Amino acid sequence: MDSPRHIVHIDLDSFFVSVERKFNPELIGKAVIIGGSADRGVVSSCSYEARAYGVRSAMPTRQALKLCPHAIVIHGTHGRYGEASREVTEIIHKSVPLYQKTSVDEFYIDLSGMERFHNPYQLATDLRQRVIRETGLPISFGMASSRTVAKMATNQAKPNGQLWVKAGEEKDFLAPLNIRKIPGMGEHTCQKLYQYGIEKIGDLQKVNIKFLQAVFGKAGAYIYNKAHGIDEREIVEHTGRKSISTETTFHNDVKDIRTLENMLVSMTEELAGKLRRENKVSSCLAIKLRYANFETHTLQQKIPLTAAEHILIPGVKNLLKKAWNQHRPIRLIGVRLSDLCAGSYQINLFEDNEERIRLYQAMDTINFKFGEKTVCRAAGMEIGARTFNPFMKG
Missing domain, CATH: 1.10.150.20 (5' to 3' exonuclease, C-terminal subdomain)
Structure with missing residues (x-):
């Protein structure tokens, strides 16, 4: 008879709230909501103190504040969550032989076979304590013979606990x-x-x-x-791809900023749509420029975890202004999104309104059904029309 598997599911408790509490200990023990404005915002994450009043993720902020009027609303601190996720990932990577990261704050670990040399539950316990000690973040885990039961064990162990459901x-x-x-x-x-x-x-x-x-x-x-x-x-x-990119070579060199910006908008929409379909977000944005003499420049910047164009498009336009010597015509232009990880719920992490979230969902549904660029921004549509013109290729 085969030995039972030892699957560990690890989840960082109220991840975004916990990260904010590291930087502001006064938030500890208080009802905290991370999300958009009280007018039209959406709750991205909330503390257990807020959950006790019925507050939940994806709930309109105004509704959450009716349930919990004394809650402290924080808009979110862009780079902190990605950095904290990387710290935890690095600890897990160094500690176990096989793991799968399924979102910025969730992992599965396979310790099957380790029982011949070590106690798997003790290994998981030691790992949890190491994460708490080195990052200061609360974390829970469940261990069982399958992924489903391990995840459900974690949910029962929260907050900041652990539970082993033994085989049988x-x-x-x-x-x-x-x-x-x-x-x-x-x-x-x-x-x-x-x-x-x-x-x-x-x-x-x-x-x-x-x-x-x-x-x-x-x-x-x-x-x-x-x-x-x-x-x-x-x-x-899951190593997966760490970046996604696209580029276009012009038939005739271009130095018209409107044409270049419209191309960047079109490319960014395409990449952001692909990320959302793959349930991923990016935390690094880059553009690539190649001049007529084939001299090539790239410039990148860290961004909030996102797959939303309204965050990405101003970023690429800003990078264009920084990277481009406007006296020199451009032969090739490209966009790259990198440092990818799973987590579609981060799309609306820093959103200010429900309407925009619903708009993205509607756009993705239509484009998935009828093909890319069925619905897009006017700038992207203008470029889409130009693709039938011999002005450009790529």
């Missing part, structure tokens, strides 16, 4: 939990199960898989397996 105890651990606790279980699915009197995972464990398949189709087997703690997914070390 998965069903007993899951049984008393609400079905909403199952990762990936959407509101519609939960409501449908509630109609059948199924509220706890223990209720779900008693249901025949054929019934679930009849009600939910292919998703029925997924729901059945989750309820029983069955999850064979491996931990895959």
Whole structure:
């Protein structure tokens, strides 16, 4: 019989709030909301003290303040979260043989086989203490034989705790939990199960898989397996691509700033859309310029974790002004987004309004369905029309 796996799920508690508290200890113990303005902003993250009043991520800030009027609202400090994530990643990278980073504040670690030499739970405990000691950030972990149960164990261990669900105890651990606790279980699915009197995972464990398949189709087997703690997914070390870029060579050298800026807008929209489709964000922006004599210059800058054009476009325009000697015509221009990591929820991290978030979602839906550039900014549309002109190639 195969030895049970030892999968560890690590999650940094209220990550953005915890980072802010490092720099301002007066926030410790207080209700804190990270997000946009009270008028039209959205909650990106909140402290457990705010959650006790019903505040949740993605909630309009005005609604959150009605629930918790005394909460302290912080707009967010751009570079701190990315840097803190890199610090934790580096500690994990040096400490374990196999891990997968799934967002800026979440990791899976596979310690399977380590039991021949070490106690896996003690290894995970030591790692957690090292992260707390070296970064000052609270962190929780769950350990189990599968990814799903490990993640659910972490959620039960929070805040700032740890929990081991031993092999063979998965069903007993899951049984008393609400079905909403199952990762990936959407509101519609939960409501449908509630109609059948199924509220706890223990209720779900008693249901025949054929019934679930009849009600939910292919998703029925997924729901059945989750309820029983069955999850064979491996931990895959995801190196992924660290950057995404695009460039264009002009047929005739260009020194008209409007043409260059419009091209940058079009390129940035294209790259940002790709990042959102891949569930990624970037923290470094760069442009590339090549003059007529093939002399090439690049300039880059750190940015907030984002995949939103309204943050990226002013950045590329600013880099163009810094990098370009406007007396010299340009032969090639390019944009690169790098230091990529998973985390689509960071798109609206520093947003000031709900409308803009909904706009991005609507644009991505339309462009995914009907093709890139179906919906784009006027500047990008102008360049799109020019692509039919022999003025440029690339």
